[in-house]
Amino acid sequence: MTPPVFDTAAIVRATTPEMVLTAVRDTLIAHAHGRTTVPPPLHLQFPDADGDCHVKAGWVTDTPDFTVKIATGFYRNPTAGLPTNHGLVCVVSARTGQIRAILDDQGLLTAWRTAAAGALATHAMARPDAATLAVFGTGEQARLQVEWLARLRPIDTVLVHGRSLDKTGALCKEFNTLGLHARPALADEAAAADMVITTTPATVPVLQAGHVRAGAHVTGIGTDMPHKSELPPGLFARAALIATDDHQQCLDHGDFGHAVRAGSTTDTSDTPVGLLLERPIERPDGAITVADLTGVGALDAAVASAVLRELAP
Structure with missing residues (x-):
């Protein structure tokens, strides 16, 4: 029998931010305690098209489903009027191996689970x-x-740093419409904020370690392939606390791994971010903290299963 295929419109109707935040939080905690199965991601690069593809799989122990997900990022697409990201999630029974459903989400669930993980870690x-x-x-x-972090805590000011002045201005206008008081900022000013989140496909660091102020927190989410890099190794040397979503992945292709290979920190200096979500952390006011998030396949499984329960109860 052909498995059902659910399109983006159906997925949007069935999904709430609260659902995604809960699934991501619970799964990061489970992952920190070894209650997940997450094989290494498969990566493909398409240099001529400025594109990449990830294939990730994951399972949360004792849950009925696992997933295999394809997620693509083709960074020239906007010039042709196409979205940068695309993809789908295949939900498979962990009891029979039968494909239960295809979620043709066009990369939306990946975007949401990434936003939830970044917001939860930053908060x-x-x-x-x-x-x-x-x-x-x-x-x-x-x-x-920005929008998902604003669900978790008050934000007084949003500073936006981007390569395109037009896109930076447009995003600030969108945030201001939501009452988030946003404005463009140069890299050094943005790096000096209380909280910094990097969301780029950069291959070299986007900020300087010395511009990050004492007491700040930085979350990097864009370094999801070995050739990418957003956070400088020197930032990890300054950090009193380093969190990773997956230790081995972040060593292999995260900014944490780049810092370890540069000698700025050790390969045992990180803490699973799930442990920090499980209980409140103690941090001196002047401490710098850093989260390196490379995307865990078990998050896709948890979010997709939660959505499918709503779509096909």
């Missing part, structure tokens, strides 16, 4: 009184990171 690791947020990047994920 947990930033100072309680941190209220100025800077985002590096002007794409969909930059927008989502």
Whole structure:
């Protein structure tokens, strides 16, 4: 029998931010305690098209489904009027191996689970009184990171740093429409915010370690392939606390791994971000904290299963 295929419109109707945040939080905690199965991601690069593809799989122990997900990013697409990201999620029974459903989400669930993971980590690791947020990047994920973090804590000011002045201005206008008081900022000013989130496909660091102020928190989410890099190794040397979503992945192709190979930190200096979500952390006001998030396949499984329960109860 042909498995059902659910399109983006159906997925949007069935999904709430609260559902995604809960699934991501619970799964990051489970992952930190070894209650997931996550094989290494498969990566493909298409240099001539400025594109890449990830294939990720994951399963949360004792849950009925696992998933295999294809996610693509083709960064010239906007010039042709096409979205940068695309993809789908295949939900498979962990009891029979039968394909239960195809979620033709066009990359939306990946975007949402990434936004949830970044927002949760930033909220947990930033100072309680941190209220100025800077985002590096002007794409969909930059927008989502700010909007989803604003669900978890008050934000006084949003600083946006991007390569395109037009896109930076447009994103600030969108944030201002939501009452988030946004404005463009140069890289050094953005790096000095209370909270910094980087959301780019950069291959070299987008900020300088010395521009990050004492007491700040930085979350990097764009370094999801070995050739990418957003956060400088020197930032990890300054950090009092380093969190990773998956230790081995972040060593292999995260900014944490780049810092380890540069000698700026050790390969045992990180803490699973799930442990920091499980209980409140103690952080001196002047400490710098860093989260390196490379995307865990078990998050896709948890979110897709939660959505499918709504679509096909």
